[in-house]
Amino acid sequence: MLIEDEQPALEKLILQLKSYTEPVEIVATCGSIQESISHLKTNGIPDLIFSDIALSDGNAFDIFKTVPVECPVIFITAYDAWLLEAFEMNSIDYLLKPVSEARLFAALNKYKSLQKHFSSNLTRFIQQESNNSLPKSRYVVKKGISYQAVRVEDIAYFISEHKITFLVDAAGNKYIIEKSLQELETELDNKQFFRLNRKFIANISAISKFKTYTKGKILIELIPAPTDEVIVSQENASNFKQWING
Numbered sequence: 222m223l224i225e226d227e228q229p230a231l232e233k234l235i236l237q238l239k240s241y242t243e244p245v246e247i248v249a250t251c252g253s254i255q256e257s258i259s260h261l262k263t264n265g266i267p268d269l270i271f272s273d274i275a276l277s278d279g280n281a282f283d284i285f286k287t288v289p290v291e292c293p294v295i296f297i298t299a300y301d302a303w304l305l306e307a308f309e310m311n312s313i314d315y316l317l318k319p320v321s322e323a324r325l326f327a328a329l330n331k332y333k334s335l336q337k338h339f340s341s342n343l344t345r346f347i348q349q350e351s352n353n354s355l356p357k358s359r360y361v362v363k364k365g366i367s368y369q370a371v372r373v374e375d376i377a378y379f380i381s382e383h384k385i386t387f388l389v390d391a392a393g394n395k396y397i398i399e400k401s402l403q404e405l406e407t408e409l410d411n412k413q414f415f416r417l418n419r420k421f422i423a424n425i426s427a428i429s430k431f432k433t434y435t436k437g438k439i440l441i442e443l444i445p446a447p448t449d450e451v452i453v454s455q456e457n458a459s460n461f462k463q464w465i466n467g
Contacts (some may be wrong), residue, residue, distance in 0.1 A: 222260070224272035224281060225297070226252040230318070234271065234297070237322050241329055253278045261288045269332055274298040274307070285310045293335065295328050357408050362388050362396035371396065373413075377427035378443055379405055381420050391427070393445040415464050417441060417453050425465070 225231040231250060238245045248267050251257040254276055261284070274281045274296055285294070296307045299318040307315050313335060314328040359370045375390045381402050388398045398405075406416055416422050427443050434440040437455035439462075453461045 222248055222257075222267040222270045223250045224252075224257050224270065224276070224284070225250070226273065226277045230273070230297075234320075234325075237320075237325050240322065241326060245329075252276070254281065254283050257281075257284045258287050261290065266290055266292050268292055270294045272296055275300070282306060282310055293332055295332070360388060360398055360400075362398045364394075364396050369396075373409075374426075376424050377445060378421055378423040378447075380447060389445065389447070391445070411464075412467075415461060417451055417461070418457070420449070421447075421451055423451075428465070431461075431465075 223231060223234060225234060231252075235247065235250075238247065249260050249264065251260055255278060257272075269292060270290065272281050272284070272294055275298060281296075284290075290311060292311065293313045294307075294311045295314045295316065296310075296312055297316045297318060297320055314331055316324060316328060357373060359372050360376070361368055362371050371388060371390055375392075377389050377391050377393075379398070379402060380387050380389060386398050386400055386402060386405070388396045390396075400408075402416065402419075402422055405414075405422055409422065414422055414424055421441075421443075423441070423443060427445075429442045429444045431439050431441045431453075434452060437458055439453040439458050441451040441453060443451055
């Protein structure tokens with residue numbers, strides 16, 4: 222995508238790009254901030270953007286402050302005053318007018334090199350992200366002034382009381398854990414743990430028995446037993462039954 226409001230400069234840039242060693246597809250040419258914003262919102266983000274900075278209706282940086290642009294940007298301008306700000310806008314190069322063909326091609330080669338680098342690391346990145354998304358195997362908890370790790374398989378349930386979250390293990394020990402139930406829901410294995418209500422997340426191994434309660438609710442008996450009754454709402458009862466049935 223090319224963003225340039227001076228027609229002669231735009232035409233020269235197009236000719237230079239056509240002379241590059243590999244085919245370059247120009248998906249759009251825009252001459253103003255508003256036109257660029259409209260195009261990006263309507264058509265999505267291209268692979269690479271060449272952009273002048275001083276446009277007829279303002280500073281091109283306003284485009285990238287308005288639309289989240291995740292692709293690389295190569296800025297082309299007659300001034301070097303915006304160099305530092307440009308590199309805060311996904312810029313991988315900064316070309317001063319008049320731009321020679323050699324300098325333009327060097328910028329494209331730089332883009333290709335970066336693209337190749339990130340593509341080669343994509344598999345490793347995906348694998349790392351996949352590992353990061355695996356359920357946690359232990360949690361660090363606090364008792365008094367000391368901290369310790371509790372294995373997930375030793376957890377009976379989590380309970381929220383007075384805006385504090387506690388971990389209760391199978392032996393009945395109760396620890397403070399510096400996470401909300403909402404955070405824990407995203408980390409725990411949903412085959413093993415279930416959000417019973419706004420106060421409890423329980424390990425299936427801690428559910429001793431359950432029975433139908435009033436108005437379609439379910440009364441849960443946990444081990445070790447908490448001081449409060451543990452009730453699954455009518456709205457959540459069906460989900461609980463599906464979960465407990467595997």
